[in-house]
Amino acid sequence: MKGALIGCGFFAQNQLHAWAEIEGAGIVALCDTDEARLSDTARRFGIERTYRDAAAMLDAEALDFVDIATTAPSHRPLVEMAAKKSLHVICQKPFAETMEDARAMVAAVDDAGRVVMVHENFRWQSPVRRAIDMVRGGAIGEPFFGRVSFRSGYDVFSGQPYLAEGERFIIEDLGIHILDIARAFFGDVDRLAATTRRVNPKIRGEDVATMLLSHASGVTSVIDCSYATKREPETFPQSLVEIDGTEGTLRLDAGYRLTIQAKGEESVVDVSPPLLSWAERPWHNIQESVRTIQQHFANCIAEGQEPETSGRDNLKTLALVEAAYRSAATGETVRPGEL
Ligand code: NAD
Ligand code: 89V
Incomplete structure (x- = not known):
């Protein structure tokens, strides 16, 4: 599965390290509104296709899923954008700022017949x-x-x-x-x-x-x-x-x-x-769980199962x-x- 990661900040670095080790899925494009973070991350992980605008990226790339690693205020528009493109979605916690937003996001991906999993890794x-x-x-x-x-x-x-x-x-x-x-x-x-x-x-x-x-x-x-x-x-x-x-x-x-x-x-x-x-210690406990949950996502999509933290x-x-x-x-x- 080909994925794109949106949000190249503090925690996304762990997600990108983990994606490099996931069987059956990988990241082919990156997006961040911040040019410096985008180019630093692209260089660090050798990912050439980069975008400052998520909509432009979803128009240009042939993808199976997106990994949303931004903070909560942007989650709803980004999840709905991905659903419109019929993509599977992983979204960081907190999934949404309100229950109303969260329900709308679940409904949007459901209506597209795709899977949305929250990156609830603990x-x-x-x-x-x-x-x-x-x-x-x-x-x-x-x-x-x-x-x-x-x-x-x-x-x-x-x-x-x-x-x-x-x-x-x-x-x-x-x-x-x-x-x-x-x-x-x-x-x-x-x-x-x-x-x-x-x-x-x-x-x-x-x-x-x-x-x-x-x-x-x-x-x-x-x-x-x-x-x-x-x-x-x-x-x-x-x-x-x-x-x-x-x-x-x-x-x-x-x-x-x-x-x-x-x-x-x-x-x-x-x-x-x-x-x-x-x-790196002491984060290694969390970092290992990132790899595990991302592999769980890839496995669930391949097997047609709902992820545990859907x-x-x-x-x-x-x-x-x-x-x-x-x-x-x-x-x-x-x-x-x-x-
Ligand atoms: P961060 O601020 O360091 O990174 C977010 C990045 O997203 C920034 O580079 C920002 O420019 C970019 N961004 C924001 N809106 C965007 C948009 N619309 N399009 C493209 N890029 C956009 O934040 P962080 O510390 O990496 O946290 C990100 C998320 O991860 C948060 O929701 C946080 O709660 C979560 N998090 C989870 C864990 C965990 O263990 N699951 C640990 C730390 C952080
Ligand atoms: O896991 C997290 O969500 C992090 C931290 C461990 C610092 O609370 O934000």
């Missing part, structure tokens, strides 16, 4: 995936409690300055991944309550969020996120997990240590992600984000299914 990080597979396989019986925790003091603002500028920050940017991991473990959510706080005075949005989720499966989970946590060892970008089940417990602890205690036995396994040749699926993760902001603002418990 559930594809190999340590997290290992834990998901263990729980789905019944290693600790039926889960009844979960905690997914991401607490860090890492400076994310130097690489992604826009994160300091938005009215919304941690739930929309990072919490969205952690909420999605909770869905992967425990399924859909009936009710959600949240509190938020801004600790860092230099940013606009909230950098601490704590959420309580009641899942339809009967699990209660706590999702806690912070970019204001100064501690050693710094665990960025690890998601730490604790799950209690009817037959035992699972812990994914700092340092990628997976412990399962069940039926009177304990297993402790090092589930550290591999360091891909182009990856646009349709991601509507439920986005609804959790909206529910969390609403709950934090009103002090009320919110039903995401009603948003």
